[in-house]
Each structure stands twice: as C-alpha cells, then as structure tokens.
Amino acid sequence: MGAHELDSTSDLAALKRVTERFAVAVTPHIRALIDPSDHSDPIARQFDPSIEELHEAPEELSDPIGDATHSPLPGIVHRYPDRLLLKLVNVCPVYCRFCFRRETVGPGNQGLTGDELDAALNYIAARPEIFEVILTGGDPLILSARRLAKVIARLNTIPHLGIIRIHTRVPVVDPGRVTPDLVEALRGPKPVYVVVHANHAREFTPEARQACARLADGGLPLLGQSVLLRGVNDSEAALSDLFRTMLTARVKPYHLNHLDRARGTSHFRVPLEEGQALMARLRGRLSGLAQPTYILDIPGGHGKVPVGPLYAEKAENGEWRVTDPWGCVHAYGEGASPQAAAGVKAPPERPLAGADAE
Numbered sequence: 001m002g003a004h005e006l007d008s009t010s011d012l013a014a015l016k017r018v019t020e021r022f023a024v025a026v027t028p029h030i031r032a033l034i035d036p037s038d039h040s041d042p043i044a045r046q047f048d049p050s051i052e053e054l055h056e057a058p059e060e061l062s063d064p065i066g067d068a069t070h071s072p073l074p075g076i077v078h079r080y081p082d083r084l085l086l087k088l089v090n091v092c093p094v095y096c097r098f099c100f101r102r103e104t105v106g107p108g109n110q111g112l113t114g115d116e117l118d119a120a121l122n123y124i125a126a127r128p129e130i131f132e133v134i135l136t137g138g139d140p141l142i143l144s145a146r147r148l149a150k151v152i153a154r155l156n157t158i159p160h161l162g163i164i165r166i167h168t169r170v171p172v173v174d175p176g177r178v179t180p181d182l183v184e185a186l187r188g189p190k191p192v193y194v195v196v197h198a199n200h201a202r203e204f205t206p207e208a209r210q211a212c213a214r215l216a217d218g219g220l221p222l223l224g225q226s227v228l229l230r231g232v233n234d235s236e237a238a239l240s241d242l243f244r245t246m247l248t249a250r251v252k253p254y255h256l257n258h259l260d261r262a263r264g265t266s267h268f269r270v271p272l273e274e275g276q277a278l279m280a281r282l283r284g285r286l287s288g289l290a291q292p293t294y295i296l297d298i299p300g301g302h303g304k305v306p307v308g309p310l311y312a313e314k315a316e317n318g319e320w321r322v323t324d325p326w327g328c329v330h331a332y333g334e335g336a337s338p339q340a341a342a343g344v345k346a347p348p349e350r351p352l353a354g355a356d357a358e
C-alpha cells in the first residue's frame with residue numbers, strides 16, 4: 001500500500017513511524033512523473049514510503065552485503081583486491097524504499113571530512129593492486145561540480161589507478177544536475193564509467209535522456225544497473241521495456257541485482273527462481289546488448305555472483321546438455337581427443353600464421 005491510498009488515521013500514524021525510521025525524499029522531477037491516480041504506479045512504489053516497511057522479516061539485516069566488515073577506514077569498502085568503493089557522501093536526492101544502505105543514508109548523515117578523504121586517498125595511493133575506484137554513497141553526483149572535480153583530479157594523480165566508476169541515480173531522478181560543468185568535472189586522463197541506476201522504462205524521461213546524452217557526448221561510457229522488484233519490473237514486458245529503453249538512452253544494461261535483504265523490504269522481494277525464469281525468457285527475444293547479468297550479492301559480504309539460468313549442464317556420458325534460447329536441449333560433445341579423455345591438459349594452441357611472421 002502506498003502513501004496515496006491510506007484510509008485511516010492509524011495508517012497515518014504507522015506511516016509516520018516509517019518516515020521516522022527510514023529517510024524519505026523525492027525530487028520534483030520524480031514527483032511529476034508519478035501518476036497519483038494509479039495506486040500501483042511503479043515509480044511511486046520505489047520512492048513513496050509505505051506502511052509495509054514496518055514489517056521486518058527474520059532474515060533481513062541492517063547491513064545486508066557486509067559493507068562494515070570490509071571497511072578498513074571511513075568511506076572505504078574494500079572487498080575485492082582490484083577495486084574498492086569510495087563513499088564520499090551518505091545523502092541522495094531520493095531515497096529508494098528498497099535501498100540496501102537505508103540504515104546508513106539520510107539527510108544530515110555526514111559525508112567524509114577533509115581529513116577522512118585524505119586518509120582514503122592515501123589508502124588507495126599506497127596499494128598498487130587497486131585498479132578501479134568506485135564512487136558511490138549516497139549519490140556522489142549530488143556534490144557540486146567543483147568538489148567532484150577536486151576528487152577526480154586527485155584520483156587522476158594516482159598512477160596505478162586504471163579507471164574510475166561512478167554509481168548514481170542522478171541522471172534519472174534529477175537530470176538538471178547533469179550540467180556541462182558537472183560533465184567537465186568528471187573528464188580527465190582516466191576513463192570514468194557512469195553506472196546509472198534505473199528500474200523502470202518510464203524513468204527515462206526526455207530530460208533524463210538528455211542528461212545521459214550529455215554524459216555520453218562528454219566521452220563517459222554509460223552502464224545500467226537495476227534491481228528486480230515486485231510491483232515495479234517483475235515481468236518480461238517491464239524488463240524488456242527497461243533494458244531496451246536504456247539502450248536507446250546509450251546506457252548498456254550491466255547488472256540486474258537480486259534484491260538485498262535490507263530491513264522492511266520484503267514486499268519488494270521476487271524469488272530467485274522467478275528471476276531466473278524471467279531472465280531465461282529475455283534470452284533470444286532481446287538483443288544481446290539488452291541483457292544484463294543477474295547478480296546476487298551474497299549476504300554477509302561474500303561478494304557478487306551471477307545467478308542467472310544455467311544453459312549448460314554436464315550429462316552422465318561426459319557430454320554437455322545445452323539449452324537454447326527457446327528451451328530446447330541439445331547435446332554438445334567436445335570430441336574424444338585422447339588428451340581430453342585422459343584428463344590431460346592439451347598443449348597450447350599453435351599461434352596463428354600471422355603471429356609467427358615477426
């Protein structure tokens with residue numbers, strides 16, 4: 001039940017408890033997009049608080065993907081050797097009702113102080129194995145172009161960093177913030193990949209598409225990340241629409257995330273099996289470019305893994321059973337080379353003729 005269909009004072013009191021527990025914010029751009037006459041509007045469902053958030057399931061966690069266990073110092077989450085998160089701010093222009101950081105973000109939550117930012121940048125500079133820094137939060141694009149430019153400039157001085165990545169919802173929820181100055185602030189010698197979080201095709205308004213175009217025209221590659229959400233995009237039609245719309249906005253779908261188990265989010269949950277069935281139905285019907293990887297972030301901080309449908313299984317006779325996009329199963333043998341039969345590694349392939357030439 002959304003805020004717009006409350007029918008009693010006890011519901012209002014319950015809603016007040018929700019808003020005291022979890023931050024609420026909606027931009028004017030998103031407000032204008034919501035259809036107040038539609039009680040199941042997929043945009044409203046993502047941003048308007050609901051009394052269903054008071055229901056907490058036993059498996060829900062305050063820190064579902066274990067940010068805290070991998071945080072060596074404020075603002076840094078370092079779970080993989082080659083990349084880490086740098087959380088500059090803990091505020092967003094909107095607060096998604098299913099956010100996995102809903103217990104750590106909100107208005108008034110301090111971002112990094114100058115000293116903490118220095119310490120975080122020193123941590124990165126001291127570790128040559130770090131190839132990629134991912135700015136997230138909170139939403140890093142809520143910062144002014146001037147402050148972003150400073151952070152990007154400092155990251156650009158770290159020789160071993162290969163790329164910078166930014167995870168943001170700003171291009172779709174507050175597209176006016178993506179000014180030429182902001183685009184300029186992100187440009188530098190190191191490539192900046194921008195991952196746009198959007199869950200419904202309607203989020204790509206003409207203004208949002210222009211914001212994406214400004215980023216893409218500025219030379220910043222755009223990727224899409226979405227969350228599979230009950231009542232928002234849990235159908236083949238909604239997902240097809242979303243991923244195709246992303247492509248037309250020059251955003252390549254990257255991850256479709258299985259919903260993390262944040263507190264008070266069970267009304268958004270879609271079972272993994274249903275997610276796999278949806279992904280299987282998109283395969284073969286949508287451009288390969290429109291197919292994100294379906295991802296589970298294993299609760300407790302054990303990392304992200306693909307959990308999409310399996311297309312190849314080993315059969316008893318040693319052959320593979322491979323399922324095509326239309327559901328038919330085919331045997332796929334790899335030939336009976338003596339090495340394969342004996343479990344011996346085949347010798348390296350002969351280089352191509354052209355490669356021999358020099």
Ligand SMILES: *Cc1c(COP(=O)(O)O)cnc(C)c1O
Nearest residue numbers: 077078079080083084085134304
């Ligand atoms: C999600 C996440 C990443 C990025 O993972 P990719 O699979 O590279 O998109 C990196 N570090 C942490 C801690 C994360 O939660």
